[in-house]
Amino acid sequence: MVLHTERLVACEEQGLCDLLEVFSSIQGEGPRVGERHLFVRLAQCDVHCAYCDTPLCHGVHAHARLERTPGRGDFGIVENPIPVDRLCRRVAAALAGAPHCAASLTGGEPLLQPWVIEGLAPTLRAAGVRVLLETDGNLPDAYDRVRGSVDILSLDWKAPSATGEPARYAEHARMLELSGEAEAWVKLVYVAETPDEEIDVAARTVAEVRSDVPFVLQPCTPFARVRSAPSPDLGLRLAEVAARHLGDVRVIPQVHKMLDVL
Numbered sequence: 001m002v003l004h005t006e007r008l009v010a011c012e013e014q015g016l017c018d019l020l021e022v023f024s025s026i027q028g029e030g031p032r033v034g035e036r037h038l039f040v041r042l043a044q045c046d047v048h049c050a051y052c053d054t055p056l057c058h059g060v061h062a063h064a065r066l067e068r069t070p071g072r073g074d075f076g077i078v079e080n081p082i083p084v085d086r087l088c089r090r091v092a093a094a095l096a097g098a099p100h101c102a103a104s105l106t107g108g109e110p111l112l113q114p115w116v117i118e119g120l121a122p123t124l125r126a127a128g129v130r131v132l133l134e135t136d137g138n139l140p141d142a143y144d145r146v147r148g149s150v151d152i153l154s155l156d157w158k159a160p161s162a163t164g165e166p167a168r169y170a171e172h173a174r175m176l177e178l179s180g181e182a183e184a185w186v187k188l189v190y191v192a193e194t195p196d197e198e199i200d201v202a203a204r205t206v207a208e209v210r211s212d213v214p215f216v217l218q219p220c221t222p223f224a225r226v227r228s229a230p231s232p233d234l235g236l237r238l239a240e241v242a243a244r245h246l247g248d249v250r251v252i253p254q255v256h257k258m259l260d261v262l
């Protein structure tokens with residue numbers, strides 16, 4: 001994992017966003033699957049998951065791409081980093097071009113740039129869409145700073161068997177606790193090798209913090225270092241394990257990949 005810390009510091013000082021892309025599509029993950037969302041994908045990430053389908057997030061890019069027409073994939077190029085106020089104007093224009101339920105702030109890890117979340121939220125709310133934060137769950141202090149600007153928390157519970165990264169369960173739990181009564185869910189990507197014990201610990205910990213949230217098991221779509229999909233039987237079994245602790249357990253694959261949309 002290479003985090004470009006100096007670049008992030010400079011971006012915050014100058015009111016800039018290290019951006020990858022902005023586009024309109026169908027939300028393909030989690031309980032709000034199927035909704036029309038505007039995706040604002042920020043650059044840089046603090047982990048390196050084995051299955052990461054956004055490898056560009058780890059690089060430094062002189063340009064970002066923004067869709068000209070919502071949902072058409074007709075991208076134009078802008079200089080990156082982009083001023084946050086300019087990004088707000090482009091996002092407002094995209095939201096005016098088609099009805100959206102929410103704006104998904106994603107990455108990379110968007111909590112590496114909390115000033116961007118704070119800067120975007122008023123524009124998003126003024127346009128009548130909810131602010132959905134998609135996060136790897138590792139940066140609870142940054143979430144604490146921006147949680148007033150976030151309407152929906154989508155927290156990835158990173159299973160070491162799938163990510164190849166060390167467990168960060170304490171950080172995940174603290175972030176979930178900070179979410180209070182806000183709309184939230186926990187999403188856990190699993191692979192063929194994911195053991196029952198990992199799901200048991202995750203679901204038990206979630207139940208201790210917020211037993212009301214949906215717990216989404218997402219079968220890993222093979223990508224990068226993950227070569228094969230987990231079996232349907234494994235999804236059923238892991239859901240049974242999670243249901244020992246939680247009342248709302250779902251198995252939801254990445255639907256946008258089935259639909260062949262961004």
Ligand code: SF4
Binds near residue numbers: 054108
């Ligand atoms: S947290 Fe997301 S963006 Fe970061 S490495 Fe993992 S899958 Fe990729």
